[in-house]
Amino acid sequence: MEVETSQHAYDPTRYERPAVTVDVVIFTLINQELHVLLVQRRHWPFEGFWAIPGGFINMDESLEAAARRELEEETGVRDVYLEQLYTFGDPGRDPRMRVISVAYIALVRADAQKISVSDESTDVRWWPVRALPDQLAFDHEQILAYAISRLRSKLEYTTLAFQLLPELFSILELKHIYEQILGEKLDKGNFYRKIKESNLLEETNVVREGRGRPTRLWRFRRDRTAEKQFVFRWREDRIDRNP
Amino acid sequence: MEVETSQHAYDPTRYERPAVTVDVVIFTLINQELHVLLVQRRHWPFEGFWAIPGGFINMDESLEAAARRELEEETGVRDVYLEQLYTFGDPGRDPRMRVISVAYIALVRADAQKISVSDESTDVRWWPVRALPDQLAFDHEQILAYAISRLRSKLEYTTLAFQLLPELFSILELKHIYEQILGEKLDKGNFYRKIKESNLLEETNVVREGRGRPTRLWRFRRDRTAEKQFVFRWREDRIDRNP
DNA sequence: TATGATAGTGTTGTTTATACACTATCAGAG
DNA sequence: CTCTGATAGTGTATAAACAACACTATCATA
Numbered sequence: 332m333e334v335e336t337s338q339h340a341y342d343p344t345r346y347e348r349p350a351v352t353v354d355v356v357i358f359t360l361i362n363q364e365l366h367v368l369l370v371q372r373r374h375w376p377f378e379g380f381w382a383i384p385g386g387f388i389n390m391d392e393s394l395e396a397a398a399r400r401e402l403e404e405e406t407g408v409r410d411v412y413l414e415q416l417y418t419f420g421d422p423g424r425d426p427r428m429r430v431i432s433v434a435y436i437a438l439v440r441a442d443a444q445k446i447s448v449s450d451e452s453t454d455v456r457w458w459p460v461r462a463l464p465d466q467l468a469f470d471h472e473q474i475l476a477y478a479i480s481r482l483r484s485k486l487e488y489t490t491l492a493f494q495l496l497p498e499l500f501s502i503l504e505l506k507h508i509y510e511q512i513l514g515e516k517l518d519k520g521n522f523y524r525k526i527k528e529s530n531l532l533e534e535t536n537v538v539r540e541g542r543g544r545p546t547r548l549w550r551f552r553r554d555r556t557a558e559k560q561f562v563f564r565w566r567e568d569r570i571d572r573n574p
Numbered sequence: 575m576e577v578e579t580s581q582h583a584y585d586p587t588r589y590e591r592p593a594v595t596v597d598v599v600i601f602t603l604i605n606q607e608l609h610v611l612l613v614q615r616r617h618w619p620f621e622g623f624w625a626i627p628g629g630f631i632n633m634d635e636s637l638e639a640a641a642r643r644e645l646e647e648e649t650g651v652r653d654v655y656l657e658q659l660y661t662f663g664d665p666g667r668d669p670r671m672r673v674i675s676v677a678y679i680a681l682v683r684a685d686a687q688k689i690s691v692s693d694e695s696t697d698v699r700w701w702p703v704r705a706l707p708d709q710l711a712f713d714h715e716q717i718l719a720y721a722i723s724r725l726r727s728k729l730e731y732t733t734l735a736f737q738l739l740p741e742l743f744s745i746l747e748l749k750h751i752y753e754q755i756l757g758e759k760l761d762k763g764n765f766y767r768k769i770k771e772s773n774l775l776e777e778t779n780v781v782r783e784g785r786g787r788p789t790r791l792w793r794f795r796r797d798r799t800a801e802k803q804f805v806f807r808w809r810e811d812r813i814d815r816n817p
Numbered sequence: 818t819a820t821g822a823t824a825g826t827g828t829t830g831t832t833t834a835t836a837c838a839c840t841a842t843c844a845g846a847g
Numbered sequence: 848c849t850c851t852g853a854t855a856g857t858g859t860a861t862a863a864a865c866a867a868c869a870c871t872a873t874c875a876t877a
Contacts, residue, residue, distance in 0.1 A: 347633050348591040351663075351674055390590050390672050394663040418661040418676050420594075420637040429633050431594055431674070433661050503824080521866065523825065543823030544873040746855080764835065766856060786854030787842040 349420070349429035353397040354385030354471075356416065356478040357406060359439040359457065360495045363507050366457040367475065368405060369464070373454065376426050377468035381458070383475060385432065398435040405455065412438040412494040416478055424470045434474050436481065438494040486512050490531060490551070499537055499548040502526055592663070592672040596640040597628030597714075599659065599721040600649060602682040602700065603738045606750050609700040610718065611648060612707070616697065619669050620711035624701070626718065628675065641678040648698065655681040655737040659721055667713045677717050679724065681737040729755050733774060733794070742780055742791040745769055 357368040369381040384405045388397040395413060403409055413435055420431040458464065460479060467475065485491050492508050506522045526532060532549040539546045600611040612624040627648045631640040638656060646652055656678055663674040701707065703722055710718065728734050735751050749765045769775060775792040782789045 349594050349631070349633065351592050351594060388592070388663070388674075390592065391665050393665060394661065394674070415660060417658060418637065420631070420676070422634050422636060431631075431637070431676075433663070433674075501824090518866070518868080519824090520826070520868080525865095527825095540874085541823070542875060543821075544825090544875095546823070744855090761836070762855090763837080763857070768834095770856095783843090784854070785844060786852080787844095787856090789855075 349431050351388050352385050352430055352432045353388055353394060353401055353435060354383045354432050354474065355398050355401050355405075355413075355435045355437050356383055356475060357402060357437045357439055358460075358478075358482065358495070360441040360508065360511075361457055361459075363504070363511065365460045365495075365511050367460055367463070367478075369456060369458050369467070370405070371454040371456075372468055380466060380468035381456075381464045381471075382468035383434075383471045384455075388433075394433050395435075398433075398437070402437050406439060408439050411440070412491065416474070416481060419470060419474060421470070432474075434478070436478050438491065441495060441497050483512055483514075493531075493551040496551070499535060499550055501539070501546045501548055502532070503546075592674050594631050595628050595673055595675045596631055596637060596644055596678060597626045597675050597717065598641050598644050598648070598656075598678045598680050599626055599718060600645060600680045600682055601703075601721075601725065601738070603684040603751065603754075604700060604702075606747070606754065608703045608738075608754050610703055610706070610721075612699060612701050612710070613648070614697040614699075615711050623709060623711035624699075624707045624714075625711035626677075626714045627698075631676075637676050638678075641676075641680070645680050649682060651682050654683070655734065659717070659724060662713060662717060664713070675717075677721070679721050681734065684738060684740050726755055726757075736774075736794040739794070742778060742793055744782070744789045744791055745775070746789075 359366050359368070368384060370384050372378055372380050372382050384401060386397075386401055386404075388394065389400075392400065394415070398413055398415075399409070402411065402413070416434040416436050418431060418433045420429075422429055424430065424432075463475070466472070482491070486509065492505060492512070495508055496505065502523060503519070505526065506517055506519070509522070510517055531552055533552045535548050535550055537548040539548060602609050602611070611627060613627050615621055615623050615625050627644060629640075629644050629647075631637065635643065637658070641656055641658075642652070645654065645656070659677040659679050661674060661676045663672075665672055667673065667675075706718070709715065725734070729752065735748060735755070738751060739748065745766060746762070748769065749760055749762070752765070753760055774795055776795045778791050778793055780791040782791060
């Protein structure tokens with residue numbers, strides 16, 4: 332609940348309030364590799380350190396709206412997948428004051444991600460998750476590690492991977508994402524079967540020419556209603572636990 | 575991150591702050607049935623409605639510490655399983671002011687739960703989850719529904735069920751909990767095998783006499799280190815999603 | 818026309834899940 | 848004393864899912 336579990340009516344002056352921010356861990360795929368957006372801090376504390384983008388919530392917006400606003404400010408991208416990750420609120424995680432951070436995960440499509448963040452900018456950058464900065468500001472290493480772990484585990488039993496792909500893609504590109512995020516090689520044949528049987532994809536007549544046999548492109552079938560859930564694979568060691 | 579993603583140093587007066595509370599959904603087993611603890615409100619708003627216990631965080635305690643404090647205030651119980659559920663923060667969810675609520679789930683052992691909450695008390699009560707009050711205060715119906723759904727899904731791939739049982743129990747009591755929470759009958763033979771093979775239980779020489787053949791009691795093996803994770807079953811329709 | 822690269826299918830053995838029949842041990846009724 | 852019902856626990860046949868890997872197909876280019 333809130334407020335007066337005891338007998339007294341609420342007195343707003345009785346409680347000091349922490350600051351509340353929303354941090355958004357933004358993932359995208361660049362050259363088939365998973366990247367995350369970080370910003371470099373310009374002031375004390377953690378000056379010069381890289382940090383997960385975020386900011387204060389406004390009093391009239393929901394947490395998710397705040398996350399979407401933050402996301403758009405950083406990347407200019409709207410209409411992405413967004414999910415609440417966890418709320419971090421240890422005292423002392425920010426030396427200036429008590430800050431409660433509600434962390435979100437965002438997945439940005441590969442074809443939309445170039446829009447706003449240029450490679451030349453020195454204070455906002457996409458980092459490959461396999462080669463992150465040594466140290467991040469605040470407790471952001473912990474947040475980021477948890478975000479990656481959540482992404483991994485959810486990938487296996489949701490259609491989350493499609494959020495990272497462009498509108499049209501080949502099945503082997505999809506397999507590549509799975510391999511990227513899960514960090515292991517998958518069998519081509521079994522992958523084909525599993526995806527095809529899931530009925531998750533819609534065949535298009537678009538074909539991409541390349542070195543070998545032309546590649547048929549597919550699109551994620553969004554119209555399915557009340558369908559069986561897609562489960563790529565169950566892995567007991569990928570259980571989402573609290574950080 | 576926090577604070578000044580823009581160029582300006584932080585000015586504490588620039589932002590109005592929401593109130594932050596911690597709500598704890600406390601589950602226990604009474605007569606083999608899953609119950610949840612609710613408190614009845616005595617003041618506006620939602621006077622007379624039942625609500626999930628909770629309260630403001632102190633400025634010097636972590637979120638989890640606040641949840642433990644709240645839990646102890648309500649039940650007098652320490653040393654229980656506690657897990658962060660989700661953070662609810664829509665504007666208008668509390669008519670008095672902007673409140674961000676970090677919700678937690680707590681599992682209280684069956685043998686410890688009688689301690690503090692008496693059945694006669696009119697404003698604090700254990701409610702069976704199968705017969706909850708029609709309406710709850712604030713958005714607490716949503717919070718409770720999500721808590722139950724999370725409990726169901728986690729039961730299947732964690733050892734969470736043991737947190738609800740007393741020190742010693744029979745395998746068929748454990749099966750009963752699974753049936754309670756999952757809401758379906760399980761095969762006796764298959765359940766035995768699965769639990770025994772998991773090596774999760776330690777045989778005791780305690781036996782309980784009853785109507786039929788004496789019942790051997792078991793205890794949860796806490797000493798296992800780096801062992802294989804226990805997965806009771808994978809069910810694709812029990813995926814934990816945001817509320 | 819050979820080669821390599823991509824696309825896609827078949828086959829088979831192993832593991833896991835499920836359904837359900839079966840045996841075992843005890844208390845109390847008749 | 849033995850029958851019945853209640854609890855405890857095991858065996859087993861079948862089906863479904865998974866993993867490994869061999870195989871075929873189509874195209875560009877050397």
